[in-house]
Amino acid sequence: MLLSAASAGAEEGAWTLSHLTAGLALESPETVRFSEERRLQYLTEPLFLEGTLSYAPPGRLEKLVLRPKWERMIVDGDLLTIEHSPKKPPIRVLLSDHPTLAALITALRAVLAGDQGALEHIYATALEGTEDSWLLRLTPRSRKLREAVSEVHIAGSASRIGTIEIREAGGDRSIFTIRGKT
Amino acid sequence: MKRGSTLGLVLSLALLGLGAAALVASADLRTDLSFVFPSKPSPDTALLVDKLQRGPAAGLVLLGVSGGDPGELIRTSSRFAEALRASGRFRFVANGRIGPPGPELAALLDKRYLLNPAATPADFTVAALRAGLERTLQSLGTSSGMATKHLVPADPTGRLSEIMAYWAGDSKTDRPGGVWLSGDQTTALLMIQSSASAFDLEAQKSLLDFVRDTFDGLAGADRLHLTLAGPSVFAVASSRIIVDEMRILTLTSAGLVVVLLFAAFRSLPFLLVLMLPLGFGICAGAAAVQILFGEIHGVTLAFGGTLIGVAVDYPIHVFSHAADRGDARAALERIWRTLRLGMLTTVAAFLPLTLSSFPGLSQLGLFAIVGLATAALFTRWLLPVVLPPVAARPPSANWGRLRPDPGRIRAVRLALLIAALAGATYIGTHRDSIWETDLRNLGITTAEARALDRRLRSELGAADVRYLLAVRGASMEDVLRRTEDLTVDLAVLTAAGQVAGFDMASRYLPSLRSQQERRLALPERDRLRASLEEAAAGLPFRPGLFEPFLEGVERSRSGPPLTLEDFETAGLGWRLEPLLFRQGGSWVGLIVPKGVTDAGALARLAEARKADAVSFLDLKAGSESLVADYREESLVWLALGMAVALAVLFLGLRAPGRVLRVMIPVGLSVLLTATVLSLSGTALSLFHLLSLLLVGGVGLDYALFFNRHAAEGEDRLRTIKANVFCAATSVTVFTILAFSRIPVLQGIGSTVAVGTVFSLLLAFIFAERGGSEE
Numbered sequence: 001m002l003l004s005a006a007s008a009g010a011e012e013g014a015w016t017l018s019h020l021t022a023g024l025a026l027e028s029p030e031t032v033r034f035s036e037e038r039r040l041q042y043l044t045e046p047l048f049l050e051g052t053l054s055y056a057p058p059g060r061l062e063k064l065v066l067r068p069k070w071e072r073m074i075v076d077g078d079l080l081t082i083e084h085s086p087k088k089p090p091i092r093v094l095l096s097d098h099p100t101l102a103a104l105i106t107a108l109r110a111v112l113a114g115d116q117g118a119l120e121h122i123y124a125t126a127l128e129g130t131e132d133s134w135l136l137r138l139t140p141r142s143r144k145l146r147e148a149v150s151e152v153h154i155a156g157s158a159s160r161i162g163t164i165e166i167r168e169a170g171g172d173r174s175i176f177t178i179r180g181k182t
Numbered sequence: 183m184k185r186g187s188t189l190g191l192v193l194s195l196a197l198l199g200l201g202a203a204a205l206v207a208s209a210d211l212r213t214d215l216s217f218v219f220p221s222k223p224s225p226d227t228a229l230l231v232d233k234l235q236r237g238p239a240a241g242l243v244l245l246g247v248s249g250g251d252p253g254e255l256i257r258t259s260s261r262f263a264e265a266l267r268a269s270g271r272f273r274f275v276a277n278g279r280i281g282p283p284g285p286e287l288a289a290l291l292d293k294r295y296l297l298n299p300a301a302t303p304a305d306f307t308v309a310a311l312r313a314g315l316e317r318t319l320q321s322l323g324t325s326s327g328m329a330t331k332h333l334v335p336a337d338p339t340g341r342l343s344e345i346m347a348y349w350a351g352d353s354k355t356d357r358p359g360g361v362w363l364s365g366d367q368t369t370a371l372l373m374i375q376s377s378a379s380a381f382d383l384e385a386q387k388s389l390l391d392f393v394r395d396t397f398d399g400l401a402g403a404d405r406l407h408l409t410l411a412g413p414s415v416f417a418v419a420s421s422r423i424i425v426d427e428m429r430i431l432t433l434t435s436a437g438l439v440v441v442l443l444f445a446a447f448r449s450l451p452f453l454l455v456l457m458l459p460l461g462f463g464i465c466a467g468a469a470a471v472q473i474l475f476g477e478i479h480g481v482t483l484a485f486g487g488t489l490i491g492v493a494v495d496y497p498i499h500v501f502s503h504a505a506d507r508g509d510a511r512a513a514l515e516r517i518w519r520t521l522r523l524g525m526l527t528t529v530a531a532f533l534p535l536t537l538s539s540f541p542g543l544s545q546l547g548l549f550a551i552v553g554l555a556t557a558a559l560f561t562r563w564l565l566p567v568v569l570p571p572v573a574a575r576p577p578s579a580n581w582g583r584l585r586p587d588p589g590r591i592r593a594v595r596l597a598l599l600i601a602a603l604a605g606a607t608y609i610g611t612h613r614d615s616i617w618e619t620d621l622r623n624l625g626i627t628t629a630e631a632r633a634l635d636r637r638l639r640s641e642l643g644a645a646d647v648r649y650l651l652a653v654r655g656a657s658m659e660d661v662l663r664r665t666e667d668l669t670v671d672l673a674v675l676t677a678a679g680q681v682a683g684f685d686m687a688s689r690y691l692p693s694l695r696s697q698q699e700r701r702l703a704l705p706e707r708d709r710l711r712a713s714l715e716e717a718a719a720g721l722p723f724r725p726g727l728f729e730p731f732l733e734g735v736e737r738s739r740s741g742p743p744l745t746l747e748d749f750e751t752a753g754l755g756w757r758l759e760p761l762l763f764r765q766g767g768s769w770v771g772l773i774v775p776k777g778v779t780d781a782g783a784l785a786r787l788a789e790a791r792k793a794d795a796v797s798f799l800d801l802k803a804g805s806e807s808l809v810a811d812y813r814e815e816s817l818v819w820l821a822l823g824m825a826v827a828l829a830v831l832f833l834g835l836r837a838p839g840r841v842l843r844v845m846i847p848v849g850l851s852v853l854l855t856a857t858v859l860s861l862s863g864t865a866l867s868l869f870h871l872l873s874l875l876l877v878g879g880v881g882l883d884y885a886l887f888f889n890r891h892a893a894e895g896e897d898r899l900r901t902i903k904a905n906v907f908c909a910a911t912s913v914t915v916f917t918i919l920a921f922s923r924i925p926v927l928q929g930i931g932s933t934v935a936v937g938t939v940f941s942l943l944l945a946f947i948f949a950e951r952g953g954s955e956e
Contacts, residue, residue, distance in 0.1 A: 042724055
């Protein structure tokens with residue numbers, strides 16, 4: 001099944017990573033609702049989070065968690081700002097001080113900006129499926145990073161991302177489901 | 183003769199160079215405030231001195247990065263901290279970066295139930311455990327909770343963050359707020375502590391250079407500005423400023439003096455020998471201090487050099503009087519008595535100073551005595567050898583026109599007397615308000631440097647403290663117990679609003695006694711397991727997850743106690759160091775109150791607990807009384823010096839009338855100078871007093887020369903010319919000094935410049951001749 005899809009793509013010469021990233025690339029700001037399922041080794045049940053994800057080209061990402069607990073995380077360039085409450089002053093750190101987070105954010109940003117080069121710089125990529133139902137597997141190239149994050153799976157249909165799954169080396173998983181524009 | 187003098191000159195210059203080089207190589211130059219500290223202080227004074235000198239956070243260097251937008255600052259701060267940490271040259275580098283606690287915290291984590299806030303049996307009830315677990319579960323649903331999730335199995339109740347919050351109090355440096363920025367977001371703040379001793383100036387200097395170089399090497403740092411503050415920064419900067427200023431001031435004033443004196447005397451060899459007596463004087467004075475004291479303070483060198491600056495006048499007098507009537511030898515024959523009397527009188531004035539209980543003062547006294555005597559002896563015996571036979575033109579007859587108008591001289595003298603009396607009255611009635619009381623203004627750090635330090639400190643929540651409670655004990659445990667015993671009293675003060683809070687060593691490191699009490703409060707493993715299982719019922723935690731927690735509590739219960747070394751290992755030694763330390767054979771714990779509104783309450787508490795070796799320190803009042811002690815003692819020595827000087831003068835002149843004629847202009851000049859300084863709003867410090875002594879010495883020379891028996895006809899013109907150029911030289915040099923950034927030098931400069939003008943004018947107006955003509 002996989003093989004046939006791949007060969008079909010090869011025959012038509014149309015469905016490749018460059019097409020995918022070109023299709024996904026956003027040129028104007030966009031905000032979507034998301035839900036996140038955290039499956040943690042420590043817990044017998046998953047945790048569910050809800051909120052919005054915003055992207056503004058070229059490099060601003062915002063994750064606003066509304067439930068169960070308000071929290072906002074903003075990445076702009078290499079600056080990471082975390083707010084635990086709208087009243088308290090934010091925590092600001094440099095993204096490069098947190099390599100794991102930096103790698104995940106780079107992946108997301110590269111996909112949203114259509115920057116295939118940046119993506120392949122950090123990850124080995126493997127694209128599966130068809131244009132209507134694709135799965136992009138990202139495996140960190142550096143061993144150090146693999147000790148934290150083993151794989152990132154991004155799945156979707158045509159130029160729409162459906163889910164993002166982060167698999168940590170310790171077995172914890174976070175699955176983001178994109179619910180559509182606000 | 184000609185060859186001999188050239189050889190002598192070359193030899194002298196070479197010798198002077200050698201002497202200076204040997205001095206620079208061997209002298210132990212001190213640049214701290216020790217200059218104004220007594221040599222045998224009481225334990226409380228010693229503590230005060232130490233805190234004043236090094237501040238509450240000894241060895242800390244505060245860094246500020248400014249000049250960019252917040253993003254740029256945070257970026258640079260992070261890279262900067264990273265580079266500094268990577269060098270391994272610092273005990274710690276803090277910039278507010280958050281992250282999971284590293285392995286260095288393991289020792290503390292293991293013993294966390296022995297730390298503050300005190301753990302009680304109530305913390306291990308099912309209800310308390312349940313609340314802790316629910317909090318932890320909630321934090322797993324946040325981003326920052328995910329960053330520290332690996333701590334969950336060992337610390338499911340969030341004990342560690344409770345401890346961190348307790349320690350943080352209201353200090354910004356401990357608040358998990360990300361990279362530290364100043365309140366107005368214009369400055370990124372970092373804090374470093376080096377592994378080098380705070381007293382090793384060379385090591386500190388190389389470290390600070392390393393910090394600056396590291397900063398300059400950062401990408402984008404060229405647009406940003408780095409500022410440093412802290413005791414070691416001051417020490418290094420002071421020594422650097424002293425060297426820089428000395429070079430600039432010396433070059434400028436030397437240049438001007440050379441131009442001035444060449445215009446007056448038109449002799450190059452004279453200019454070459456001009457500095458020789460002073461140069462040898464400084465070398466001899468410094469060598470004497472180094473030998474007798476084993477070290478020399480920067481202030482002694484800087485101030486002593488200027489204090490004996492009157493030695494430049496010696497060759498000017500000799501040269502002025504040499505002229506066509508013979509060579510320097512003949513001139514010296516004529517003026518040596520006057521010169522010697524001036525020198526001896528000044529030396530006599532400095533003599534009592536050497537007995538001072540403040541090493542700085544005795545250093546200065548010794549320096550001045552040895553320096554002046556050397557300069558005078560050099561002038562008498564070696565100057566004629568090195569000075570080529572001179573034939574300076576006779577002074578122009580115009581000098582003779584400088585003659586007080588006989589008709590008005592009485593009125594002028596009377597007016598000056600009245601002015602000086604008024605000045606004395608003013609000083610007398612304002613004697614409590616004219617003095618400098620801030621000890622730090624006596625140091626050699628610049629005002630800007632201290633302002634910068636204050637700003638960085640307050641941004642980091644490490645504001646300057648004024649009040650302290652000191653608790654002494656035979657051992658560390660002793661001190662920790664005593665401070666803990668004060669906890670209730672302190673809480674009463676806090677509750678009454680007299681004090682906002684306290685910081686002390688036992689906040690971080692509980693005494694072994696308290697640790698033992700806490701151990702007893704910890705449940706044994708099986709009981710804790712049962713409570714925990716009950717608390718976790720219905721919560722989605724994996725069974726068996728908290729095994730590390732059970733083991734950790736057990737280790738706290740039965741393992742080794744928490745020690746100072748655990749804090750060192752965890753990189754938190756810097757926090758305890760200023761609060762708990764050895765002094766002599768005993769231990770001292772400091773209790774640092776914050777937000778004091780009623781200092782009297784603290785003083786009363788210390789008084790009531792005096793039996794427990796608790797004492798109250800007021801750094802401001804303490805330093806003011808130190809300064810006052812210093813001043814009072816100096817005044818006594820100076821008064822004594824005056825008396826001795828008068829006696830010497832009397833012996834030299836042998837006639838009360840002559841002594842009076844010499845002393846009246848000198849006394850009036852000193853009074854008028856002091857009045858002018860006070861009226862201009864200058865707070866008088868010890869350095870002004872010593873400068874007045876110099877003014878007196880300079881004025882004495884002028885008066886003595888004006889009052890010489892032989893000073894008639896052309897000799898009188900020569901005397902006038904010599905005195906005018908001596909004064910012009912002094913005024914030039916000290917006016918330039920008045921522009922120094924170092925408060926001490928600036929004070930000396932303005933005092934002596936003003937004083938020299940008064941001295942010359944008054945010596946002239948009150949000279950014998952003016953009076954006898956009436």
